[in-house]
Amino acid sequence: MEKTYQSYFNNAELLDFLKRYQEKYPRWFSYESIGKSILGKDIWLITLSDRTVKPPEQKPGFWVEANIHSSEVTGTQGALYLCEQLLEDLDSSGEDSPYFELLKKITYYILPRFTPDGADAFFKEKNSSRSTPIPRPWRFQESSFNRKDLDGDGEITLMRWKDPCGAFKELKGYPGVLVPRASFDFSLESKGEYYQVLPEGVFENFDGFSKTKNNDFGYDFNRQAPSYYSPEGVQKGAGELPLEFPETRAVAEAFRQRKNIFSSISYHTYGGFIIKPPSSIKNHELALEDFMVIEKMAELLKTSTQYSVHSGNDDFVYTPGKPLSGNFDEWYFLHQGVFGITVEYWDPWEKAGLSWQKAVEKYESISEENMIRLLAWAKEHLDEVDYFKVWTRYSHPQLGEVEIGGFKTSFFLTNPPIKFLANELEKVFQGTLQCSQMFPNVIIKSQEKTKLAEGLFRLELVVANTGYLPTYGSVQALDMKSIPRHPELNYNISGESQDFCWIKKVTSKDLNHLKGFSHGSPRISPFFGTVFSHEYEQKLEWIFQGEAQISLQIDYAKGGVLTVNF
Numbered sequence: 001m002e003k004t005y006q007s008y009f010n011n012a013e014l015l016d017f018l019k020r021y022q023e024k025y026p027r028w029f030s031y032e033s034i035g036k037s038i039l040g041k042d043i044w045l046i047t048l049s050d051r052t053v054k055p056p057e058q059k060p061g062f063w064v065e066a067n068i069h070s071s072e073v074t075g076t077q078g079a080l081y082l083c084e085q086l087l088e089d090l091d092s093s094g095e096d097s098p099y100f101e102l103l104k105k106i107t108y109y110i111l112p113r114f115t116p117d118g119a120d121a122f123f124k125e126k127n128s129s130r131s132t133p134i135p136r137p138w139r140f141q142e143s144s145f146n147r148k149d150l151d152g153d154g155e156i157t158l159m160r161w162k163d164p165c166g167a168f169k170e171l172k173g174y175p176g177v178l179v180p181r182a183s184f185d186f187s188l189e190s191k192g193e194y195y196q197v198l199p200e201g202v203f204e205n206f207d208g209f210s211k212t213k214n215n216d217f218g219y220d221f222n223r224q225a226p227s228y229y230s231p232e233g234v235q236k237g238a239g240e241l242p243l244e245f246p247e248t249r250a251v252a253e254a255f256r257q258r259k260n261i262f263s264s265i266s267y268h269t270y271g272g273f274i275i276k277p278p279s280s281i282k283n284h285e286l287a288l289e290d291f292m293v294i295e296k297m298a299e300l301l302k303t304s305t306q307y308s309v310h311s312g313n314d315d316f317v318y319t320p321g322k323p324l325s326g327n328f329d330e331w332y333f334l335h336q337g338v339f340g341i342t343v344e345y346w347d348p349w350e351k352a353g354l355s356w357q358k359a360v361e362k363y364e365s366i367s368e369e370n371m372i373r374l375l376a377w378a379k380e381h382l383d384e385v386d387y388f389k390v391w392t393r394y395s396h397p398q399l400g401e402v403e404i405g406g407f408k409t410s411f412f413l414t415n416p417p418i419k420f421l422a423n424e425l426e427k428v429f430q431g432t433l434q435c436s437q438m439f440p441n442v443i444i445k446s447q448e449k450t451k452l453a454e455g456l457f458r459l460e461l462v463v464a465n466t467g468y469l470p471t472y473g474s475v476q477a478l479d480m481k482s483i484p485r486h487p488e489l490n491y492n493i494s495g496e497s498q499d500f501c502w503i504k505k506v507t508s509k510d511l512n513h514l515k516g517f518s519h520g521s522p523r524i525s526p527f528f529g530t531v532f533s534h535e536y537e538q539k540l541e542w543i544f545q546g547e548a549q550i551s552l553q554i555d556y557a558k559g560g561v562l563t564v565n566f
């Protein structure tokens, strides 16, 4: 069986992995369907945690989301790579594995493939729909464009035809390679040296002349999250309603129900970016301690990946001043109070030594110098057939004579070629692991039952948080009322004697959330000792009369559930 870094898994291979792992590692690994896609495919969620200690939902949770965009299948491999790394190490090292303790303490919720429909279409014909291959219903009111593998070679590439109005030209000395026509390249009509370019496909309701290419990517699930949602007319791909699709609805529900999730990461491709939410509001509108945690996550990921860090609000934008809206990472944080961050795997720019100024430039265009470097790198490391299809003539039913060919982007730009996959997965895995290790960790520091007099007892309990984050996770979680302001305390009392009664009893309102050693402060200086707050622990006291077995359960929200028996 192939490892996660040796190939890209289609839906059947993904399910095969899930079945194998559940069978092999039942103590740690399980998967379930959280709903069906619009075309009826299961959306799988993995729960990775040591079940022998306590139920997964009673531990701090870390959420990994991948492949919300159809063609970004590297994320799926990255999500599974996490399982593979942890469980294979446990398999070989047993209790000596660092993950043995980790999986006792936390739970990973892993969504390896947000869009099974999109991935299916991608694997079948390299159809890079944005999130789903189903067309948008209102498109048929107008002339519009459908991507289609016209020459049946299993890949949707490009079509080109000569036109003096064309926006592309061939790169000098590189026949077949198109680059953007320069602003000063005025047309010499007689030479016919410019090209129009479209993806392989056909127009719907073609009137014989009008070539209208609308948003042929279709719906974008990562524009359908409820926070700062904007409809299609404002935000391309957003559709008509937040969570309009069964996929987005199912994921939002599954996420919302798991109140123990304290932090999350979203895997995308490509570019080699770390993108910090929120995009729709400015950083200074966040609580400082929340802002610092997102900064810390970005720093950890940057260190492990060498990817560049960008703010979703003012940096990672296509139009200045217009951030993208309806992103899931933003919703996780703004509405659910769960930290989020987005990773765009794979940076061919860096690999090939290309220069760039602005993040989204890597998606939008390429200079002639950069194209020459990219080609040189590709030639050295890859077989041409894997990244370029030689232009071949094709009689298009609507456009007449065209050529089909150009770059095959699927496993060149969009996803790393297989030989580069392992390295990308490993880098992001290390950063992800470190982000997940910020979890709040509640322990019993001491517990004592003292006999005060005949039939009169005092219980003393000191609870403490030894983790980095506070047990409430983020200030945002409290402000959004995603979790209760006080930890919830429940009693389970059995075997009471006739005269049993409380003299002094602790209730939920007496309980505080516990700060972590981050102290919510950016200023942790080893020189001045200025950062100290005793909010990392709390002492609780009860007095009762009579006899009873007393068991307490304290739900510390993001810190998990603590059970104490007296």
Ligand SMILES: [Zn+2]
Pocket: 069, 072, 268, 269
């Ligand atoms: Zn994406």
